[in-house]
Amino acid sequence: MERRISGRTGMFCLIGTPVGHSGSPAMYNYSFQKTGLDYAYLAYDIPLEKTEEAVQALEYLSRTEGIIPAIESAHAVAAALKIAPEMKLSDAAKLIGACNTVVVKDGKLYGNNTDGMGFVRNLKENGVDVKGKKMTIMGAGGAATAVQVQSALDGAVKISIFNRADEFYANAERTKAKIKEMLPECDVNVYPLEDTEKLYAEIKDSDILVNATKVGMKPLDGQSLIEDTSVFRPDLVVADVVYNPKETKFVQAAKAAGCKVAVGGIGMLLWQGAAAFKLFTGEDMPTDEVYELFFK
Numbered sequence: 001m002e003r004r005i006s007g008r009t010g011m012f013c014l015i016g017t018p019v020g021h022s023g024s025p026a027m028y029n030y031s032f033q034k035t036g037l038d039y040a041y042l043a044y045d046i047p048l049e050k051t052e053e054a055v056q057a058l059e060y061l062s063r064t065e066g067i068i069p070a071i072e073s074a075h076a077v078a079a080a081l082k083i084a085p086e087m088k089l090s091d092a093a094k095l096i097g098a099c100n101t102v103v104v105k106d107g108k109l110y111g112n113n114t115d116g117m118g119f120v121r122n123l124k125e126n127g128v129d130v131k132g133k134k135m136t137i138m139g140a141g142g143a144a145t146a147v148q149v150q151s152a153l154d155g156a157v158k159i160s161i162f163n164r165a166d167e168f169y170a171n172a173e174r175t176k177a178k179i180k181e182m183l184p185e186c187d188v189n190v191y192p193l194e195d196t197e198k199l200y201a202e203i204k205d206s207d208i209l210v211n212a213t214k215v216g217m218k219p220l221d222g223q224s225l226i227e228d229t230s231v232f233r234p235d236l237v238v239a240d241v242v243y244n245p246k247e248t249k250f251v252q253a254a255k256a257a258g259c260k261v262a263v264g265g266i267g268m269l270l271w272q273g274a275a276a277f278k279l280f281t282g283e284d285m286p287t288d289e290v291y292e293l294f295f296k
């Protein structure tokens, strides 16, 4: 790695807090080396109130020949826009209301959200296209919103969102309103997760069922929001966003019931990283090797 860095090496980075646990530096630096791209990726622990200064510094660096910073950040788009009101947002970032990947090109900032892209691509890799499909999606937090928006952008025709009566429920109503305005051809409805009768009725004529809540993730592992496993018909595509553990009780139960496609969240994680890599470099990430080394 040290021998690889030269006076012309371009820089990408993660800013946010905490960042110490992030797998992104290892994944991207390996990919740069593997593909022969002259870039390096570092993680910077920046508190939210210092983000503006950090972005300004990166913007300045982007004008310096040979240094092309890109920012991967968990901060909300509102914060990003406050920093750079002129930032150009992708449709997904606009609808989701958050961006996780900002690319600086020629001194201009481009905000994207790659989470939903990773979800849709992971389904594609498993032979499933969301286009023309009806989806039932449980959850209304960050990951769920990204999945809902990207699925609508990629042609899902009907999305039924279920969330429990917590602080995230209003997100689902906002997502419904935003999709209705920008993509009226996609019919979005929101229901309380507590209404299990409605949940099972919606799953019955859905093509794809998604768990996009934290249920199934440690310490909620061993739990699933689907108690009646008879809803898992063989042709129902089942997907989880949770990747820790790699196979949740939800996915295990779907597989045991005979669902032909039942996937966990690790593929979404891989493919959202690949989408960011493409935005950063214009090149394809070596996903097979990255999967073997960092995700298996």
Ligand code: NAD
Pocket: 115, 118, 138, 139, 140, 141, 142, 143, 144, 163, 164, 166, 168, 212, 213, 214, 215, 217, 220, 241, 242, 243, 265, 266, 268, 269, 270, 272
């Ligand atoms: P969040 O805090 O934004 O949202 C949490 C969601 O879980 C809300 O909808 C909330 O209502 C729901 N929830 C929490 N506890 C619940 C319970 N006991 N019963 C029912 N619903 C409950 O979280 P997030 O950032 O959206 O993350 C959700 C999951 O997605 C996490 O496991 C996270 O690791 C995973 N994730 C995966 C990827 C990926 O690439 N695979 C990307 C982002 C997030």
